[in-house]
Amino acid sequence: MSKLSGASHSRSANGLSPVPAACEGGCRFFVDDLSKEAAIHHAAGPAITYGKNEVVYRQGEKAAHCYKVVEGAVRVSRVLMDGHRQVLNFVLPGETFGLELSDSYTADAEVVRNALLLRCSRACIMHLTDAETEKRRKMMAMLSDGMSAAQEHVVLLGQQSARERVAMFLLRLAHHARIEDRGMIEVPMGRQDMADYLGLTLETTCRTLTDLKTRGVISIPNRRQIEVRSLTGVQAAAEGDL
Amino acid sequence: MSKLSGASHSRSANGLSPVPAACEGGCRFFVDDLSKEAAIHHAAGPAITYGKNEVVYRQGEKAAHCYKVVEGAVRVSRVLMDGHRQVLNFVLPGETFGLELSDSYTADAEVVRNALLLRCSRACIMHLTDAETEKRRKMMAMLSDGMSAAQEHVVLLGQQSARERVAMFLLRLAHHARIEDRGMIEVPMGRQDMADYLGLTLETTCRTLTDLKTRGVISIPNRRQIEVRSLTGVQAAAEGDL
DNA sequence: CGGCATGTTGAAACGTTTCAACGAGAGTGG
DNA sequence: CCACTCTCGTTGAAACGTTTCAACATGCCG
Numbered sequence: 237m238s239k240l241s242g243a244s245h246s247r248s249a250n251g252l253s254p255v256p257a258a259c260e261g262g263c264r265f266f267v268d269d270l271s272k273e274a275a276i277h278h279a280a281g282p283a284i285t286y287g288k289n290e291v292v293y294r295q296g297e298k299a300a301h302c303y304k305v306v307e308g309a310v311r312v313s314r315v316l317m318d319g320h321r322q323v324l325n326f327v328l329p330g331e332t333f334g335l336e337l338s339d340s341y342t343a344d345a346e347v348v349r350n351a352l353l354l355r356c357s358r359a360c361i362m363h364l365t366d367a368e369t370e371k372r373r374k375m376m377a378m379l380s381d382g383m384s385a386a387q388e389h390v391v392l393l394g395q396q397s398a399r400e401r402v403a404m405f406l407l408r409l410a411h412h413a414r415i416e417d418r419g420m421i422e423v424p425m426g427r428q429d430m431a432d433y434l435g436l437t438l439e440t441t442c443r444t445l446t447d448l449k450t451r452g453v454i455s456i457p458n459r460r461q462i463e464v465r466s467l468t469g470v471q472a473a474a475e476g477d478l
Numbered sequence: 479m480s481k482l483s484g485a486s487h488s489r490s491a492n493g494l495s496p497v498p499a500a501c502e503g504g505c506r507f508f509v510d511d512l513s514k515e516a517a518i519h520h521a522a523g524p525a526i527t528y529g530k531n532e533v534v535y536r537q538g539e540k541a542a543h544c545y546k547v548v549e550g551a552v553r554v555s556r557v558l559m560d561g562h563r564q565v566l567n568f569v570l571p572g573e574t575f576g577l578e579l580s581d582s583y584t585a586d587a588e589v590v591r592n593a594l595l596l597r598c599s600r601a602c603i604m605h606l607t608d609a610e611t612e613k614r615r616k617m618m619a620m621l622s623d624g625m626s627a628a629q630e631h632v633v634l635l636g637q638q639s640a641r642e643r644v645a646m647f648l649l650r651l652a653h654h655a656r657i658e659d660r661g662m663i664e665v666p667m668g669r670q671d672m673a674d675y676l677g678l679t680l681e682t683t684c685r686t687l688t689d690l691k692t693r694g695v696i697s698i699p700n701r702r703q704i705e706v707r708s709l710t711g712v713q714a715a716a717e718g719d720l
Numbered sequence: 721c722g723g724c725a726t727g728t729t730g731a732a733a734c735g736t737t738t739c740a741a742c743g744a745g746a747g748t749g750g
Numbered sequence: 751c752c753a754c755t756c757t758c759g760t761t762g763a764a765a766c767g768t769t770t771c772a773a774c775a776t777g778c779c780g
Contacts, residue, residue: 314629314633316633316637317717318717318718320637321637322632322633322636322637324629324632324633336622336625337618337619337621337622338622338626342626342629343629365614366611366614369608372607372608372614375618376579376618376621377579379579379618379621379622379625380578380579380580380621382625383578383621383624383625383628384580384584386625386628386629386631386632387556387566387584387585387628389628389632390564390566390628390631390632390635391556391558391564391566393632393635393636393677394564394635394674394676394677395558395562395563395564395677397767397768398767398768426725426726426727427726427727427728428726428727432636434636435635435636435637436768436769437768437769437770438726438727439727439728439729439768439769439770440767440768440769442727442728442729443728443729443768445728446728446729458777459726459727459776459777475559475560476560639735639736640735640736668758668759669758669759669760670758670759678736678737679736679737679738680758680759681736681737681738681739681759681760681761682735682736682737684759684760684761685736685760685761687760688760688761700744700745701744701745701758701759
């Protein structure tokens with residue numbers, strides 16, 4: 237269940253001399269607008285398709301590429317010696333991961349369900365960020381985004397109750413789904429994944445979801461969908477009011 | 479209780495044209511070796527002295543500078559609406575903070591006890607990183623370090639028990655104090671600070687410290703010092719064995 | 721239609737928090 | 751220099767929330 241499809245290379249290089257192979261054509265990695273990206277790469281770009289639970293890279297491997305999610309979701313996690321797992325991030329469409337400056341990856345990255353990823357080699361990143369101010373700025377912005385995400389996560393884990401954690405998580409998904417007041421969230425990851433991200437057990441996560449359902453702020457038609465019935469309600473839960 | 483002493487500016491600029499005022503002389507901000515730094519800046523460099531609990535910047539303020547700790551310790555934290563505080567990081571000598579790419583700071587930074595800080599304006603950082611590849615690389619490495627620190631913190635908060643958290647914290651301090659097997663740790667921050675960093679209450683932190691003392695892996699001569707009697711023991715505690 | 725992974729619920733055990741009281745140390749003024 | 755005070759740290763006991771273990775439900779795939 238794994239293949240690196242559609243990795244068609246070689247295109248007209250720009251003027252600059254030794255451009256690494258993995259992302260010619262100016263490396264669309266730095267392009268912001270995702271809809272464009274999706275369109276382009278569905279065609280024949282250097283996008284890669286991954287299947288459910290497929291491993292993108294493992295902790296300790298040489299950090300050769302970084303990635304942008306076009307479709308699907310990726311789980312960045314670390315496994316402790318005692319077997320516990322902490323999910324560091326769920327990477328949703330438009331977001332990047334694997335942008336490490338250390339020589340090897342510091343966490344595992346696996347696809348949650350199915351995903352289409354954009355890939356750019358480290359060498360290419362380095363080349364481009366050395367040459368082009370604009371892309372350099374963008375890359376720093378990416379690093380910076382990753383940083384603030386991690387800090388939010390720290391606050392979540394350090395200070396929030398189970399209900400607040402789950403609600404905040406839903407809020408993030410709702411935001412990504414552009415929900416204003418009410419609407420359906422597609423939940424790509426399973427309960428165990430959610431739990432590992434939130435620093436809770438599977439059971440607590442589940443119970444908390446049920447609790448929010450009982451309070452009427454959400455409904456759960458099936459395991460992969462959660463309907464937000466009142467975004468305000470979820471926000472209240474996330475802030476400890478309720 | 480607050481002043482920005484020793485902010486003596488203006489020195490011979492290098493050849494490059496519009497170098498912002500705050501860090502001439504090539505901006506020693508990117509120099510790694512701290513002992514040199516300490517020596518230089520004790521003299522008359524652009525180092526700034528801060529007193530106990532003095533605020534370096536506040537969340538939301540325009541992000542004008544970033545900092546490197548030469549002496550002392552800085553607490554980077556965020557306060558939630560419910561009054562709880564999460565310490566995101568304790569910045570020890572040789573480490574940097576405030577290196578944000580967003581327009582305003584995303585957290586508060588306060589000095590724990592007394593500190594000597596090196597400061598570099600954002601404009602200067604930008605100028606230098608646009609101009610010099612070497613410094614650019616270094617800056618990315620700094621961002622990257624901050625990132626991995628935050629991720630370690632996430633794992634700590636998401637998966638570890640009180641004893642593991644406290645032990646890991648001690649381990650970090652011990653590492654910084656270059657303790658191999660046994661030795662004294664100077665603890666710059668108070669118990670409440672530790673607790674807020676570890677996502678525990680003050681009481682639990684305290685009890686856990688006592689517990690480690692009872693088990694003989696540390697001793698606590700006074701509130702600002704902790705003696706590591708067996709680094710292996712602390713490591714064991716940090717990993718859940720014990 | 722099994723069979724297996726995933727999700728849900730219940731009850732008891734556990735660890736952390738909370739509230740409350742008490743100690744110890746540092747700084748200040750008599 | 752000592753006593754006072756105030757902050758900070760330590761300890762105790764009960765309350766609370768989360769985890770654990772166990773059973774059961776649901777849905778998906780062969």
